[in-house]
Amino acid sequence: MDAFKLMKELRMNYEQEVQYLPKETGLSLIESTMQDDSRISAKCRDAKVEDLWSLTSFFGYSTQTFVLAVNLLDRFLAMMRIQPKHLSCVSLSCLHMAAKVTEEECNVTSTDELIRIGQCRFSVSDLGRMEKIVAEKLNFKSKAITALTFLHLYHQIALSHSTDRKETLSLEKLEAQLKACLCRISFSKAKPSVLALSLLMQEIESVQSGDMLEIAYHIQRHLKIADGELLLWSERVALCLSDYASPECSKPNHRKLQWIVSRRTAQNLHSYRSVPELPTIPEGCWDESESEDSCEDVMSSGEESLSSSLGSDAEGPFFPLHLRRQKHRQHFHA
Structure with missing residues (x-):
């Protein structure tokens, strides 16, 4: 795609991104x-977004699947x-909704397997009902404009000006850093x-x-992004990546998700578990001042967290230790 078409697509996505923002x-x-x-x-x-990162890596799903899943989750919550x-x-x-949109059909994990590997305590029918509720409330069809959408376009625009920048501007590294940021609701x-x-x-710096x-x-000029807004989020991104690179941060294993389970847990993971049919899920919105919760007891609580073992891109060269907490240089004020 030539530079003109890229900038046109960029502008079109910029004008539509507000439709996919969480309230x-x-x-x-x-x-x-x-x-x-x-x-x-x-x-x-x-913590739940970190779990999604774990499962995304475990099933070999793309960054696009993870980012879309987080977007749907935040908009619904x-x-x-x-x-x-x-x-x-x-x-x-x-x-599961995101995977069905972004992955090849043959690569989409079955709902039963998704529930078992996720060590969750609800049924396939519960998951199906919840998918219908999420899709209806978000008017979800097949896409969403996310930060990954722009990251890919920015990367293509940069490469369209010179092909020798492919090694210096790593899209894989930028995607990993985006995933780290999305693990914070801010x-x-x-x-x-x-x-x-x-x-x-941040990467150019x-x-x-x-x-x-x-x-x-x-x-920035093409999209008319204000200097102050860009500086604010640039500083927050730098701080997030700096925190993530620190030894104090509880980072995931560099390898893909590995299960260390007891014999009893292993039997539960690999055997069919019958979960009784549960009642319909009532709903309520945030803007209802004193509304009841949107869901009754459709599944048991207490699922184990997977966040101690995230994706393989969650540490290493994508989050270098030399990152420091510092304000961005003066070129962000230009």
């Missing part, structure tokens, strides 16, 4: 929820009020176009390329 009021309510509350907290949501014990069903529904408030450009500029910086500036 900021709903995200703020999640952030203000205490961990011991009966509502979803930011920590609870972030920002709209509906659900209890923490129902979050596993919602998140796996989003992952980045769900960023416009996808701005978050992607912030990641691009690390390779110290003046001409690539000019390309980034050209993109």
Whole structure:
């Protein structure tokens, strides 16, 4: 695709991205929820996104699947009020919906296998009902404009100006860093176009390329992104990646998800488990001031977390230890 068509597609996606943003009021309510509350907290949501990263890696799904699943999850959580014990069903529904859109049909994991590997305690029919609820509430059909959409376009635009930048500007590295950011709910408030450009500029800063910086500036001017907005999210991205690179951060294993389970757990994972049919799920929205929860007891709580073993791109060269917490240089003010 030539540069003109790329810039035209970029502008079109920029104008439509607002349609796929989670409601900021709903995200703020999640952030203000205490961990011991009966509502979803930011920590609870972030842990579940890390679980999605684990499962994405385990099943060999693409970054596109993961990013779309997180987008669906955030949009649904920002709209509906659900209890923490129902979050596993919602998140796996989003992952399965995303996989059916982005992966080859032969590579999409069955719902039964998804539930068993995810060590969840609800039935296939529960998952199917939840998928219908999520699809209906989000009016989901086949796509969403996400930060990954812009990251790919920015990368193509940069490469269209010079083919010798392929090794310096690694799309794989940028995708890994995007996934790390999406594990924090605060980045769900960023416009996808701005978050992607912030990641691009972070990488340009690390390779110290003046001409690539000019390309980034050209993109910023084309989309009319304000300097202040870009600087704000660039600083937050730098801080996130710095935290992620620190030894104190609980990072996932560099290898793909590995299961270390007891004999009893292994038997549960590899044997068919019959889960009784459960009642229909009532619904309620965030904007209903005193509404009941959107779900009754459709599954048991207490699913184990997978976040101790995420994807293989979650550490190593994509998150170098030399990253420091510092304000971006003056070129972000230009």
